[in-house]
Amino acid sequence: MMKETRDTEQIHAYLRTFRIDSAIPEDLKPHLSLCRFGQGEFICTQGEPAGVLYILVKGKIKIYTTSAEGKTLILSFKSPVEIIGDIEYVQGGDIINTVEAVTSVDMIGISYRWLRKFANDDPKFLQFLLDIVTRKFLIKSNDLSFNLMYPVEVRLASYLLSVCFDGTDALLQGRLSTSDLKDAANLIGVSYRHLNRVLYQFCAEGLTERTKDGIIVINRDGLTALTSHNIYE
Amino acid sequence: MMKETRDTEQIHAYLRTFRIDSAIPEDLKPHLSLCRFGQGEFICTQGEPAGVLYILVKGKIKIYTTSAEGKTLILSFKSPVEIIGDIEYVQGGDIINTVEAVTSVDMIGISYRWLRKFANDDPKFLQFLLDIVTRKFLIKSNDLSFNLMYPVEVRLASYLLSVCFDGTDALLQGRLSTSDLKDAANLIGVSYRHLNRVLYQFCAEGLTERTKDGIIVINRDGLTALTSHNIYE
DNA sequence: ACACGCCGAGGACAAATGTCCTTCCCAAAT
């Protein structure tokens, strides 16, 4: 179902939009392709061999990991611009996490084969990667500290805020469907049951409100007060 | 109390030992210095401006973060070879975490000033950094999943194992002092009280034993069984 | 309209974890 094209125009438009034009060596540019994934499709699967570096340029993806026991844990949701497969490219191992398209998604794909040939010694490109990976590290690092240091209440408030005024879903401002909430619970690392309890609290305090099919954030400032300065991502 | 020298012999011996000789551009080599920190000394402090990249070549360090509320969380212990200040170098921000010498410590220090001048466009060096940072990312990523997916019991068992047969402290094989245990609790993100409870369990099951000033790991395989495949770091 | 079935919210209880406090042991000081 994934559709791969070589729409050079489109690809370069994306590169310009996200200002990564200059990070891509000229020799590499002919080998970029544009990949469109449908909603729910898998972009890559944990444990399989890695071979393509993707740049997310449109849509929203979900990244999660599956433990040996089969438990699944959502690690993050990402919007453009984001890189997938960078870690695997550098380390040379199998794919670490599963990535799934939440909406329909456009990605620029670059085969490792061409990367090694045309980009592996290019300082601009390496600096670009380095910037990306250090950013990812910082985000992970914050996540980890945040999870260990703060109670569910704060983490949930923080998460609600992060999706509430995330420009990408302007239509649903502050609105979360039930399935979103389930994902939130998973991301936060707490049972859905307990998330509901905390949500009950939030509603009682007038911070949120329940609707037929989810919740709405009513009092953004109230939630902000809970998280003070610590924001997810 | 930190002592900085230019013992070229020693520095190059270290570089060779850890096979990072080839990652350092020749022009940069004259600007390396050897820094010795005493036990308990701070190598760098969260929030201060960053200026030096350090390579840990001897001794053991502790990395921790302090939250806005003043709570402190141990992120990791590290032995050679490890890089400190890489993220800050790439991102250009202040120091992210506090790093403290657990034992007396030798580090090779390189000023950002010289790095920018002699290494910033060097593919070998950039690849070296990239390798380091992706590794760090993987470790963080595992930590995060591990913490969210497994109960304290498993995390503690895993941690005990990781320090038990970590060659660096061969003399204390499987022996943990009380203060080590406090650190362990902090690292795992659990109260010391609770860690003691779990430890009580372990002792009851014959996995560990209490001594006058700490515990000893008795049954390594038993602990391994608990953690199955998931190992800290 | 009615019956059926699914799914989500919340109740009830159990397990995990945190907080506070008491007790006890050991080491240093007198």
Next chain:
DNA sequence: ATTTGGGAAGGACATTTGTCCTCGGCGTGT
């Protein structure tokens, strides 16, 4: 040797979080 202080272990209780189950609403098919 006695005292004293600090620190560590464990008891008691509170809070958080998980598991399991029930109930009710809503959509679907007839």
